Amino acid sequence: MxxxxxxxxxxxxxxxxxxxxxxxxxxxxxxSNDLHVHFKRDSAGVVRDTIMPKVTAFALGRDSIYKSQPLGDLFLQLSPKADSSQFYLKVDSALVADTITLRYTRQQHFISAGCGFGTYFTLDTVIATRNTIDSVLINNKSVISSNDTHLTLFFFNQ
Missing domain, CATH: 1.20.5 (Single alpha-helices involved in coiled-coils or other helix-helix interfaces)
Structure with a gap:
């Protein structure tokens, strides 16, 4: 017994x-509701998806996210404690780095008793330096899932 x-x-x-x-x-x-960023490049008047050869990206004041990896997409974590986040982005070791500033509003939402609260973000403004970035398109302002593409970065044809 x-x-x-x-x-x-x-x-x-x-x-x-x-x-x-x-x-x-x-x-x-x-x-998990990271900001999904997709890369595109204009090649002979045709805009295409692109993979950048050696991407280094990190949130300013925080640790490195990606280091010297070939990537066509980035997933960036927005700060749940501030209304803006800044990121360093260098897409090739031979090129000049860019800085991207994201301004957004935050909304707390209840997930469950076990999980607690999460944060949804709504993009307001995206400011980028123009060293290698040609332009920025906000595809989806509502950052509630990493499955959506939120930003598309268009790069100069180098």
């Missing part, structure tokens, strides 16, 4: 751990 009790107790503890792990994954996915 004591062995059956120990087996049942072990099963309940194991089930609780699995349930908590699933809750954590759900929370992480629900709270």
């Amino acid at each position: 004591k062995t059956i009790y120990q087996i049942l107790l072990t099963c309940f503890i194991f089930a609780g751990i699995i349930a908590c792990e699933n809750e954590t994954k759900v929370c992480d996915q629900t709270l």
Whole structure:
């Protein structure tokens, strides 16, 4: 009888751990609403998707996000504590870096008792230096999911 009790107790503890792990994954996915940036380049009058050869990007005042990787898309985390974020972006080691400033409003939203609150963002203004960036298009102002493309950066043909 004591062995059956120990087996049942072990099963309940194991089930609780699995349930908590699933809750954590759900929370992480629900709270993930990074700003999705897509790259394009004008080549002989035709605008095409592009992969930049050595992308280095980081939020100013924070750690590096991408370092010398070929990328066609970036996912940037906006600050849930401020109404703006600034990013350093260098798309090739031989080119001059750009700075991108994003201004937005924040809205707290309740996810669940286990996850707590998350932040939705609404883009207001995007300001970019024009060293390698030709122009910026805001595709979707509402940043509530990383699945959407929020910004498209158009680059000069180098």
